[in-house]
Amino acid sequence: MTADEPLTVTDSTLVLGIETSCDETAAALVMGGYDVVASAVSTQIDLHAQFGGVVPEIASRAHLDLLNPMVARVIVEAGITDDRIDAVACTVGPGLIGALLVGVSAAKALALTWDVPFVGINHMEAHLYAAFLEDPTLEFPMVVLLVSGGHTMLIEMQDHGRYRLLGQTIDDAAGEAFDKVARFLGLDYPGGPAIDREAVHGDPEAINFPRSMLHEGLDFSFSGLKTSVMNYVRKHPDVSTADVAASFQAAVVDVLVTKARRAAEQAGARGLVLGGGVAANSLLRERFLSVCTDAGIQGFLPSRAMCTDNAAMIAAVGWHRLRSDGPTALDAGAYPNLRLQFM
Amino acid sequence: MLILGIETATQQVSVAIGGHEGVLGMFEVSRGRRHAETLVPAIEFLCRQADIEICEFGAIAVDIGPGLFTGMRVGLAAGKAIAQALRVPMIGISSLDLLAFPLRHADRTIAAVIDARKGELFYAFYRPVPGGVQRVTDPQVSSVDDLVADLMARGQNVVCVGDGALRYRDEISSGTMCDFAEQFLSHPSAAPLVQLAHARALREDWVNPRDIQPMYLRAPDAQINWATRAAGRAGGAT
Numbered sequence: 185m186t187a188d189e190p191l192t193v194t195d196s197t198l199v200l201g202i203e204t205s206c207d208e209t210a211a212a213l214v215m216g217g218y219d220v221v222a223s224a225v226s227t228q229i230d231l232h233a234q235f236g237g238v239v240p241e242i243a244s245r246a247h248l249d250l251l252n253p254m255v256a257r258v259i260v261e262a263g264i265t266d267d268r269i270d271a272v273a274c275t276v277g278p279g280l281i282g283a284l285l286v287g288v289s290a291a292k293a294l295a296l297t298w299d300v301p302f303v304g305i306n307h308m309e310a311h312l313y314a315a316f317l318e319d320p321t322l323e324f325p326m327v328v329l330l331v332s333g334g335h336t337m338l339i340e341m342q343d344h345g346r347y348r349l350l351g352q353t354i355d356d357a358a359g360e361a362f363d364k365v366a367r368f369l370g371l372d373y374p375g376g377p378a379i380d381r382e383a384v385h386g387d388p389e390a391i392n393f394p395r396s397m398l399h400e401g402l403d404f405s406f407s408g409l410k411t412s413v414m415n416y417v418r419k420h421p422d423v424s425t426a427d428v429a430a431s432f433q434a435a436v437v438d439v440l441v442t443k444a445r446r447a448a449e450q451a452g453a454r455g456l457v458l459g460g461g462v463a464a465n466s467l468l469r470e471r472f473l474s475v476c477t478d479a480g481i482q483g484f485l486p487s488r489a490m491c492t493d494n495a496a497m498i499a500a501v502g503w504h505r506l507r508s509d510g511p512t513a514l515d516a517g518a519y520p521n522l523r524l525q526f527m
Numbered sequence: 528m529l530i531l532g533i534e535t536a537t538q539q540v541s542v543a544i545g546g547h548e549g550v551l552g553m554f555e556v557s558r559g560r561r562h563a564e565t566l567v568p569a570i571e572f573l574c575r576q577a578d579i580e581i582c583e584f585g586a587i588a589v590d591i592g593p594g595l596f597t598g599m600r601v602g603l604a605a606g607k608a609i610a611q612a613l614r615v616p617m618i619g620i621s622s623l624d625l626l627a628f629p630l631r632h633a634d635r636t637i638a639a640v641i642d643a644r645k646g647e648l649f650y651a652f653y654r655p656v657p658g659g660v661q662r663v664t665d666p667q668v669s670s671v672d673d674l675v676a677d678l679m680a681r682g683q684n685v686v687c688v689g690d691g692a693l694r695y696r697d698e699i700s701s702g703t704m705c706d707f708a709e710q711f712l713s714h715p716s717a718a719p720l721v722q723l724a725h726a727r728a729l730r731e732d733w734v735n736p737r738d739i740q741p742m743y744l745r746a747p748d749a750q751i752n753w754a755t756r757a758a759g760r761a762g763g764a765t
């Protein structure tokens with residue numbers, strides 16, 4: 185297969201995916217858009233933990249060191265030779281510019297060297313596809329609740345490549361609220377897992393934090409909640425951190441699942457899917473499934489590994505984009521503020 | 528052996544192909560689109576025009592800096608990927624060596640000076656020796672004042688080369704007896720890169736693509752602010 189003649193995209197087309205948009209360096213091989221042949225993720229959380237957030241320059245340096253070993257590992261794990269790879273897909277945005285550029289440069293160079301097509305991928309679109317990798321039988325239309333450190337969105341997937349934005353946060357993303365509250369409470373970074381762990385020992389009904397915009401529309405707001413947590417703790421310095429964490433988490437999750445259910449009902453969706461890093465939160469996972477059962481909607485919860493950043497979802501979208509739009513030109517760059525195209 | 532040279536440590540993108548006959552082809556541009564957009568198409572173009580298949584390269588040479596981090600990593604990431612895919616070794620050469628080497632016929636000390644931004648410079652001193660140049664100080668990152676003081680302390684006529692020397696020409700020439708190299712020599716080029724790399728390749732003085740390390744000279748700026756962080760995590764997991 186060469187890049188000069190159009191690639192016929194089939195069930196046996198093998199795509200190498202590369203992901204370096206934030207603090208995970210990942211590579212994966214996916215066949216036919218659904219079948220994960222091999223996937224490797226190296227997380228840099230430990231490198232950034234002491235700073236309480238992702239340091240862009242540290243992330244970029246780590247990607248440069250880690251990317252080659254990740255690519256080598258998936259090729260070895262898959263037990264294939266390089267010439268079996270039909271295309272290289274890589275996140276081109278959104279994300280940290282310096283971090284994205286490491287992956288994009290390497291991916292384009294691999295595509296050129298192997299003489300196969302390059303496909304530039306929108307990271308957010310890849311999160312939408314994560315669920316398909318674990319359940320290819322999911323049917324359209326479906327609603328995806330995408331919750332990460334940078335995004336909180338409700339998106340209706342009408343078909344491959346056809347998306348409608350139903351709602352999004354008007355201020356902080358849910359993951360950002362977790363990080364900020366964790367930091368305020370003196371918990372570890374990243375805040376999501378830290379609050380999740382702390383909340384286990386607390387009473388989610390101890391403090392009735394506000395559920396912003398719970399009864400209005402499908403947009404979210406988490407900035408007021410974060411402020412009221414801070415105000416509460418300042419007024420009650422002896423409050424149990426576990427109770428605050430549990431009550432805060434309960435408020436966030438309440439809003440997320442209520443709106444996700446409303447969105448699915450309004451869109452007449454066949455299924456409701458959870459995605460993004462915050463989808464690893466235990467309470468959210470539990471409440472999400474019970475809400476789906478109550479509403480009689482088919483709910484789908486990808487595994488934690490598929491919710492957080494990985495390259496299998498990049499390769500999967502790569503397969504779909506290659507089939508619908510063909511390759512991306514080799515003069516593509518990285519686009520830190522890339523947005524998802526909505527109808 | 529054919530060598531592909533990749534140089535992206537300053538605002539210039541430079542790609543060259545070299546072998547035992549010397550430099551066989553070169554592409555260079557120092558304005559316009561960004562490194563990542565230009566580099567891989569430039570490699571493709573150069574190979575096509577020189578009628579060379581990528582699989583013919585026996586080693587990949589890259590500029591390992593010091594230089595602008597983001598640009599430098601574009602070249603390193605691409606070079607490492609090509610070397611890994613071809614299963615060939617890499618040769619890393621400093622940007623300052625590449626600036627000094629074309630001045631090897633000068634009869635005096637050479638100061639290779641790269642603009643490090645934020646009012647600082649990456650620089651090192653070299654002296655001409657038969658067949659090349661020899662670095663006489665370690666590459667360092669310092670203020671313009673430090674370089675000027677360093678030049679004055681030498682008390683001899685030095686030739687300065689590099690985009691840093693050009694940018695601070697007035698400051699440098701006010702207190703010293705320096706000359707300045709031609710403007711077209713002010714960015715490290717992939718032509719000396721493949722030339723120097725070829726000599727190293729003959730000695731099999733090369734590294735595994737996994738082990739090649741950029742010369743940053745500066746610790747990462749670890750300032751976090753929520754605004755840039757939110758943008759950075761736009762795609763991030765939690």
Ligand SMILES: [Zn+2]
Binds near residue numbers: 332460762
């Ligand atoms: Zn993500």
